[in-house]
Amino acid sequence: xxxxxxxxxxxxxxxxxxxxxxxxxxxxxxxxxxxxxxxxxxxxxxxxxxxxxxxxxxxxxxxxxxxxxxxxxxxxxxxxxxxxxxxxxxxxxxxxxxxxxxxxxxxxxxxxxxxxxxxxxxxxxxxxxxxxxxxxxxxxxxxxxxxxxxxxxxxxxxxxxxxxxxxxxxxxxxxxxxxxxxxxxxxxxxxxxxxxxxxxxxxxxxxxxxxxxxxxxxxxxxxxxxxxxxxxxxxxxxxxxxxxxxxxxxxxxxxxxxxxxxxxxxxxxxxxxxxxxxxxxxxxxxxxxxxxxxxxxxxxxxxxxxxxxxxxxxxxxxxxxxxxxxxxxxxxxxxxxxxxxxxxxxxxxxxxxxxxxxxxxxxxxxxxxxxxxxxxxxxxxxxxxxxxxxxxxxxxxxxxxxxxxxxxxxxxxxxxxxxxxxxxxxxxxxxxxxxx
Numbered sequence: 336x337x338x339x340x341x342x343x344x345x346x347x348x349x350x351x352x353x354x355x356x357x358x359x360x361x362x363x364x365x366x367x368x369x370x371x372x373x374x375x376x377x378x379x380x381x382x383x384x385x386x387x388x389x390x391x392x393x394x395x396x397x398x399x400x401x402x403x404x405x406x407x408x409x410x411x412x413x414x415x416x417x418x419x420x421x422x423x424x425x426x427x428x429x430x431x432x433x434x435x436x437x438x439x440x441x442x443x444x445x446x447x448x449x450x451x452x453x454x455x456x457x458x459x460x461x462x463x464x465x466x467x468x469x470x471x472x473x474x475x476x477x478x479x480x481x482x483x484x485x486x487x488x489x490x491x492x493x494x495x496x497x498x499x500x501x502x503x504x505x506x507x508x509x510x511x512x513x514x515x516x517x518x519x520x521x522x523x524x525x526x527x528x529x530x531x532x533x534x535x536x537x538x539x540x541x542x543x544x545x546x547x548x549x550x551x552x553x554x555x556x557x558x559x560x561x562x563x564x565x566x567x568x569x570x571x572x573x574x575x576x577x578x579x580x581x582x583x584x585x586x587x588x589x590x591x592x593x594x595x596x597x598x599x600x601x602x603x604x605x606x607x608x609x610x611x612x613x614x615x616x617x618x619x620x621x622x623x624x625x626x627x628x629x630x631x632x633x634x635x636x637x638x639x640x641x642x643x644x645x646x647x648x649x650x651x652x653x654x655x656x657x658x659x660x661x662x663x664x665x666x667x668x669x670x671x672x673x674x675x676x677x678x679x680x681x682x683x684x685x686x687x688x689x690x691x692x693x694x695x696x697x698x699x700x701x702x703x704x705x706x707x708x709x710x711x712x713x714x715x716x717x718x719x720x721x722x723x724x725x726x727x728x729x730x731x732x733x734x735x736x737x738x739x740x741x742x743x744x745x746x747x748x749x750x751x752x753x754x755x756x757x758x759x760x761x762x763x764x765x766x767x768x769x770x771x
Contacts, residue, residue, distance in 0.1 A: 355556075355559050355560050356393055356569055357393055357394050358394065358559070360394065360397070360552040361396070361421065361422075361423045362425040362426075362551070362552065363400075363417055363421055363423040363425070363427070364398055364400050364548075365401045365417075365429065365505075366378040366381075366430075367402075367403050367404075367405060367410060367428075367430050367502055368404055377529065378431050381429065381529060381537040382400050385400070385541055385548075386545075389545060389552070391549060391553065391556070392553075392573035396548060398548075399423070401413065401417055410502070410504075411508035412508075414426070414428070414505050419512070423522055424522055425522060425523045425551045426509055426522050427525060427526075427527060427547070428502055428505055429544065430502035430526060431531060432530060475523055475551060476694065476695055478664035478667035478671070480671070482671025482672045483550060483671045483672075483674075484546055485668070486674075486675035486676070489546055490543065491543060502526055506526040509524045519559075519562035523551050523554060553570065554697045556570045557697045557699070557700065558697045561744070567699065567702065567744050568700055568767070572700055574680060575679055576674075576675075576679060576683040577701065577768065578674060578685070579684045579699060579700065579702075580690050580696065580699035580702045580703065581593055581684050581686045581703050581705070582686075582703070582705070583704055583705030583706065583739070583749075584688075584734070584736070585688065585730060585733060586711075586712030586713070586726070587712060588707055588749040588756060590605075591749075592749070593686040595756070595757055596682075596764070597684075599760075599764050599769075600682075601682040602676065602678075602683045602684065604670050604684065604685050606666055606670060606688065606689070609666045609669050609670055609673075610662060610666050611641070613666060613669065616637055616638055621639060624639065627657050628647060628657075631643075632644055632647075644658070649728070670685055682768055688733065690702065691738050691739050692734055701767075701768070702742055702743050702744045703743070703744065703745045703746075703763070704739045704740065704742075704745070704747065706736055706748050706749065707750060709730065716729070745763060747760070
């Protein structure tokens with residue numbers, strides 16, 4: 336028998352839902368001085384053009400701004416102080432990169448980041464930052480957000496943060512400052528690099544930053560609603576398509592659910608399909624994988640031997656990390672752009688196995704988890720040709736049922752026949768998805 340249920344909602348009442356959805360989001364935006372103390376500062380010029388209040392669907396974002404000193408020690412201290420003093424919901428550091436506009440994923444914290452990103456000289460009198468600190472990852476899902484902005488026609492790209500800029504240490508310090516806060520109340524913190532005036536005008540930079548802040552503010556609102564037990568669907572979204580994140584463990588029947596939703600005119604975006612596309616011969620992903628893992632991964636006709644690659648990385652965490660660093664950002668960015676192709680007022684569904692593992696839940700208006708008893712999953716995987724040992728290993732490599740339940744707005748229990756599953760999807764479509 337297939338069952339459907341909402342995630343636990345201890346406070347699910349209309350008044351509480353309205354309060355959470357309408358509460359303003361506070362955003363602190365910073366720019367950086369040039370090391371040469373130039374009077375013309377492109378990032379700060381763009382930051383100053385941002386309005387103090389940005390309208391959201393059913394709410395608003397209120398902005399504060401701060402010009403940080405060039406030296407990363409001083410900038411880091413100022414950023415930490417602002418977080419302690421203002422307790423903002425979002426912190427966006429805006430730095431100069433000269434060539435492209437890109438949200439950063441991985442802050443750096445070493446001596447090299449004390450070098451200026453604009454003129455290449457170390458700031459006068461500044462001490463190096465220790466390189467022994469643990470890595471911090473940005474609190475936003477950079478590739479997906481960049482994909483959304485690109486789909487809206489805005490000139491945004493994506494970077495994994497491999498380059499070295501002075502602003503990286505400030506971003507690292509801000510992430511470190513919020514790391515001890517409760518996860519549900521932790522600010523969304525990150526760094527956006529923007530090009531100089533010759534590449535992109537300050538008004539254009541400000542336009543993109545405004546759109547980026549809207550996306551981040553909605554992430555905060557959906558997170559608030561989930562933490563309050565009200566569900567992300569309680570947050571107004573305006574006239575755009577409803578974004579549904581569909582996930583479940585291997586063998587759960589997630590793809591079958593996607594097909595049933597497609598039959599109801601949902602716009603389906605499949606992460607596994609995109610993952611194959613981004614490593615086809617001639618793509619940047621294909622070239623990067625061959626460079627990282629060697630030409631022995633090529634088949635006789637010059638394609639990527641995906642089975643051999645999977646075998647290579649499955650039990651090697653370092654190799655798997657290398658592969659994910661190549662593929663996941665490209666998959667996420669492509670998926671976000673395709674999701675935005677859904678018609679306003681429609682339903683866009685992202686069928687993605689690693690939603691929980693990648694911390695993507697608050698990107699969506701609704702997270703639907705397909706859950707199936709372990710014994711049924713093992714039986715299905717073995718019917719596909721996997722050995723019992725391989726099936727167990729693949730299940731163990733993914734998030735567990737409890738982890739998925741913790742982020743779910745809807746849990747679809749697939750423990751019966753296909754007809755039972757179709758009935759469950761029909762009920763969800765009629766009572767939860769279509770009505771929103």
